[in-house]
Amino acid sequence: MTDAKIILQAIANNQCIVVTYNRMQLKLAPHILYSRHGAPFLDAVAVEREGKELSDPRLGTFKLAGLQDVAIIERSFKFMIGFDASDPKYAEAPAD
Known part of the structure; x- marks a missing residue:
């Protein structure tokens, strides 16, 4: 399963995820997965670092x-x- 699918499943089920980001382990409450300038982004609440x-x-x-x-x-x-x-x-912005 891809990271995006895992995150979407977590959002749909209101479950936290654990990730490594900038060499730190975080527990996140994922809120929305969206695209900006063609790249995927996640807005989430970090609940544990x-x-x-x-x-x-x-x-x-x-x-x-x-x-x-x-x-x-x-x-x-x-x-x-x-x-x-x-x-x-969260709306995809047009490319510059």
Whole structure:
């Protein structure tokens, strides 16, 4: 299964994923997978970094090409309050 399919499955089932990003292990609550300038991106809340819970989790943007070792874990999540999947940010912008 591709990383994108794993992430989409996690989003559909409100399950967290574990990834390696910039040589750090993160647990993410994936919110949306989208394309920007033809490249896939993920907006997700990092809930844990290097085994430590984050006290101030917030929505971050991750380039899919930078994610490694993507796997679904048995941890559910609720979407961040105020998250709006219809935000224009998630519409594919025309190439320059």
